[in-house]
Amino acid sequence: MSTPHETTRPPEPTTTGVTKHGSENCATGGTPLLRVQGLHKTYRLGRVDVPVLHGVDLDLGSGEWVAILGASGSGKSTLLHLIGGLDRPDKPANGNPRASIRFRGNDVVGFSHAALNRYRCLDVGFVFQFYHLLPELSVSDNVLLGTMIRHGRFGYMAKRTDLRARAQKLLEAFGLGHRLRHRPSQLSGGERQRVAIARALMNDPDLLLADEPTGNLDRKTGNSILDVLAEIRAERGQTMLMVTHDPEIAARADRIVHLVDGRVVDGGG
Amino acid sequence: MYHALLTRRYLTSKVMPLLASLAVVLCTAMVLITWSVMGGFLNNLTQAGRTLIGDVRIALPNVGFAHYDDLIAKLEADPEVEAAAPIIEAMGMLTLLENRTEPILIRGIEGESFARVTGYADTLWWKPLDEPVKKDRQGDDLRLEETDRTLLQRIYEDGLTLTEIDPITGQPEPAIVLGMEVGGWNKRTDWGGYYPRVQYVAASDGGSELRNIFMPGSGELVVLVVPLDSQGRPLDPVTRKFPVANEFESGLYDIDKQTVLMELRALQRMLRMHAAKRLVEPGGSGVGGSSPDPLAGFFEEDTEGVSEPEVVEDPARVTSVLVRMADPDGDLEAFREKCHAIYAEFTRDHAGEVPDAMMIGIETWEDANRMMISAVKKETGLVLMIFSFISFTAVFLVFAIFWAMISEKTKDIGILRALGASRLGVAWVWLRYGLAIGVVGSICGGLLAWAIVTNINEIHQGIAHTGEWLGSTLTDKPWNWYIWDPKVYVFKEIPHKIEPWKAVFVLTGGLLSCVVGALWPAVRAARMHPVKALRFE
Numbered sequence: 145m146s147t148p149h150e151t152t153r154p155p156e157p158t159t160t161g162v163t164k165h166g167s168e169n170c171a172t173g174g175t176p177l178l179r180v181q182g183l184h185k186t187y188r189l190g191r192v193d194v195p196v197l198h199g200v201d202l203d204l205g206s207g208e209w210v211a212i213l214g215a216s217g218s219g220k221s222t223l224l225h226l227i228g229g230l231d232r233p234d235k236p237a238n239g240n241p242r243a244s245i246r247f248r249g250n251d252v253v254g255f256s257h258a259a260l261n262r263y264r265c266l267d268v269g270f271v272f273q274f275y276h277l278l279p280e281l282s283v284s285d286n287v288l289l290g291t292m293i294r295h296g297r298f299g300y301m302a303k304r305t306d307l308r309a310r311a312q313k314l315l316e317a318f319g320l321g322h323r324l325r326h327r328p329s330q331l332s333g334g335e336r337q338r339v340a341i342a343r344a345l346m347n348d349p350d351l352l353l354a355d356e357p358t359g360n361l362d363r364k365t366g367n368s369i370l371d372v373l374a375e376i377r378a379e380r381g382q383t384m385l386m387v388t389h390d391p392e393i394a395a396r397a398d399r400i401v402h403l404v405d406g407r408v409v410d411g412g413g
Numbered sequence: 414m415y416h417a418l419l420t421r422r423y424l425t426s427k428v429m430p431l432l433a434s435l436a437v438v439l440c441t442a443m444v445l446i447t448w449s450v451m452g453g454f455l456n457n458l459t460q461a462g463r464t465l466i467g468d469v470r471i472a473l474p475n476v477g478f479a480h481y482d483d484l485i486a487k488l489e490a491d492p493e494v495e496a497a498a499p500i501i502e503a504m505g506m507l508t509l510l511e512n513r514t515e516p517i518l519i520r521g522i523e524g525e526s527f528a529r530v531t532g533y534a535d536t537l538w539w540k541p542l543d544e545p546v547k548k549d550r551q552g553d554d555l556r557l558e559e560t561d562r563t564l565l566q567r568i569y570e571d572g573l574t575l576t577e578i579d580p581i582t583g584q585p586e587p588a589i590v591l592g593m594e595v596g597g598w599n600k601r602t603d604w605g606g607y608y609p610r611v612q613y614v615a616a617s618d619g620g621s622e623l624r625n626i627f628m629p630g631s632g633e634l635v636v637l638v639v640p641l642d643s644q645g646r647p648l649d650p651v652t653r654k655f656p657v658a659n660e661f662e663s664g665l666y667d668i669d670k671q672t673v674l675m676e677l678r679a680l681q682r683m684l685r686m687h688a689a690k691r692l693v694e695p696g697g698s699g700v701g702g703s704s705p706d707p708l709a710g711f712f713e714e715d716t717e718g719v720s721e722p723e724v725v726e727d728p729a730r731v732t733s734v735l736v737r738m739a740d741p742d743g744d745l746e747a748f749r750e751k752c753h754a755i756y757a758e759f760t761r762d763h764a765g766e767v768p769d770a771m772m773i774g775i776e777t778w779e780d781a782n783r784m785m786i787s788a789v790k791k792e793t794g795l796v797l798m799i800f801s802f803i804s805f806t807a808v809f810l811v812f813a814i815f816w817a818m819i820s821e822k823t824k825d826i827g828i829l830r831a832l833g834a835s836r837l838g839v840a841w842v843w844l845r846y847g848l849a850i851g852v853v854g855s856i857c858g859g860l861l862a863w864a865i866v867t868n869i870n871e872i873h874q875g876i877a878h879t880g881e882w883l884g885s886t887l888t889d890k891p892w893n894w895y896i897w898d899p900k901v902y903v904f905k906e907i908p909h910k911i912e913p914w915k916a917v918f919v920l921t922g923g924l925l926s927c928v929v930g931a932l933w934p935a936v937r938a939a940r941m942h943p944v945k946a947l948r949f950e
């Protein structure tokens with residue numbers, strides 16, 4: 145019944161060594177990993193329209209870490225959901241051009257359901273503010289969940305040993321190697337978030353979307369989580385879009401953009 | 414893969430699905446037990462019906478038809494026919510001991526041919542036994558008594574031939590065999606056997622004495638019938654006293670209560686259906702003598718008063734011929750057609766002398782017992798329908814539990830979607846979950862039903878004993894908790910077999926109802942918007 149998502153990917157764009165200020169690469173014209181243009185999103189509550197995003201434009205260079213700063217309710221999560229293929233932007237109306245979210249040149253907005261599922265599974269890794277682990281599954285099963293979805297039953301069974309080893313390695317890197325059998329409820333908030341990050345990384349996605357990954361943690365724990373993310377990025381060169389309303393946290397990113405009145409305003413980093 | 418994992422985890426970490434499983438267990442077990450027991454009951458009942466009339470009955474009530482020996486010869490010449498037997502069925506009255514008179518069905522039979530066509534020999538009650546019957550744990554059965562063996566053997570043989578030796582003349586005389594419940598002279602025991610009742614009867618000295626009423630021993634009863642002439646007009650009633658040769662138990666209360674079997678030729682004579690030369694006199698009709706007959710001596714009085722020889726030859730008649738198939742599992746309907754064809758051939762040989770093939774009734778034992786069978790079938794169907802209806806609550810239970818679980822697990826659904834699971838994949842998690850509950854529930858339900866049905870008699874006994882004990886300790890009087898009391902019920906034992914196809918049917922039903930119950934919630938889960946699911950509080 146499960147529809148495994150193919151494991152082959154389009155050829156990677158050659159990532160030149162990722163540096164802390166990779167944003168310049170993008171600005172100077174190399175094809176961005178992600179290009180968002182003219183994104184509109186309006187929620188409808190009965191007869192009342194709640195406009196949230198009015199024409200967001202955003203480019204993300206390959207290997208770049210961008211922080212989105214915005215007040216609560218400004219639409220940061222909404223933007224992340226749209227980019228992550230969990231929701232669709234408004235159809236073109238009232239003179240708005242058609243929105244586009246180009247990931248490696250492919251328009252996510254025009255994706256079929258199957259392509260969207262594939263995109264979410266292989267290309268995007270989500271990290272949520274409230275961890276969103278499945279409470280019934282052990283830590284290692286939670287981390288493996290994405291690979292189960294990706295490979296399907298038989299593929300997973302065939303690769304099980306390798307995948308388990310990989311999950312173990314990831315969790316060990318996060319200092320959770322001895323807690324594989326534990327349930328999420330037996331972990332602290334910081335530990336849960338590490339598990340969630342390990343899960344997001346299991347399928348080795350090119351784009352990490354982190355929605356206030358430290359929002360629920362104290363500063364110290366939050367900082368250690370950010371250290372972990374920075375380390376991973378340094379190792380694998382992942383592109384990361386991180387949402388926060390805390391300027392101090394945003395400051396750790398390569399570049400900061402502001403979400404104000406439904407638009408992205410460059411704020412310099 | 415994640416489907417299996419989630420199904421397993423959800424199933425083992427929650428109480429609700431276990432409750433749903435339990436509901437499925439109980440519902441499947443309930444339906445299967447009811448169906449097996451009621452179906453077994455119906456089966457016993459119909460088999461008892463078959464025991465009594467064979468497979469096909471060729472009948473023309475009241476008037477009957479002649480040349481039946483020829484018909485039987487024709488039938489028995491066919492390889493599909495195991496045996497055929499002539500019988501007469503007539504209504505009559507039986508005068509019981511206390512001068513009560515009761516209407517009865519009289520069946521005139523030839524013991525030997527009747528036994529070949531039906532299970533007659535097995536239904537005869539009084540015969541010597543070597544082993545106690547199954548429920549007779551103490552071996553109380555009178556028929557086990559070593560001292561009575563010769564008597565019982567003689568009574569058994571008398572029952573088979575429907576004759577009894579006249580103690581005065583030393584000659585066999587025709588006898589009757591009573592249904593076990595006729596007259597109420599036998600008391601049914603709690604293991605399903607019979608004892609002759611003990612009764613006070615008026616003694617010659619004016620008082621009363623205690624007498625053991627064992628009809629086959631010395632009982633004689635008066636039978637009254639109303640003969641018809643060959644045009645079907647009633648003649649004067651005829652009464653005759655017969656010794657009781659034995660008693661039979663068919664298992665069907667109504668039949669055991671109302672049927673008396675009589676030696677065929679005796680009944681033919683009483684009903685004026687025997688072979689006779691009829692002397693037509695100017696003012697009416699008389700009855701003439703007949704062919705050589707070992708019992709002819711008893712009917713001598715009939716031949717008296719015959720004077721003038723204006724002779725009409727009337728062949729003997731019976732009302733029915735019972736036929737038994739050679740292949741007990743053969744196609745009954747086809748066999749009926751076969752009998753019909755043989756009968757048609759028979760009418761060609763006796764044109765004008767026997768009823769036309771269109772007039773004669775030829776029916777299978779199922780048709781003959783249609784009323785009874787369809788009544789029990791309807792009852793079974795009704796009970797089954799009610800229980801299936803109740804079981805339908807299992808569907809709603811699964812539905813309600815799943816609906817609640819999906820609400821509770823909304824976030825999990827959002828997470829799965831965020832990780833790339835398809836709608837179908839999410840739906841499958843829940844359908845699979847329903848399937849798992851259905852499989853577990855159905856199998857456990859099937860096992861429970863099997864355990865209960867195969868031991869139902871023991872369980873019943875246990876309950877009854879508990880009732881007796883509880884009653885004795887609490888109220889000094891044992892309570893009767895027998896539901897299936899052999900003293901009252903037709904069959905001694907509760908049917909205790911599960912037919913595999915019924916089990917398969919019911920278990921599949923249990924499984925399907927779970928899947929059906931899970932279907933809508935699964936669709937709801939699949940249609941859930943990932944973001945709404947993730948934002949769900």
Ligand SMILES: Nc1ncnc2c1ncn2[C@@H]1O[C@H](COP(=O)(O)OP(=O)(O)OP(=O)(O)O)[C@@H](O)[C@H]1O
Pocket residue numbers: 187188189194196214215216217218219220221222223389
């Ligand atoms: N399903 C919905 N229906 C109606 N309005 C919605 C819906 N989802 C979000 N909104 C509205 O959209 C706006 C943006 O919400 P969003 O969650 O994206 O904000 P946010 O910037 O992530 O806020 P926070 O920092 O508190 O997480 C809010 O005003 C919210 O009320």
Ligand SMILES: [Mg+2]
Pocket residue numbers: 220221222355
């Ligand atoms: Mg938010």
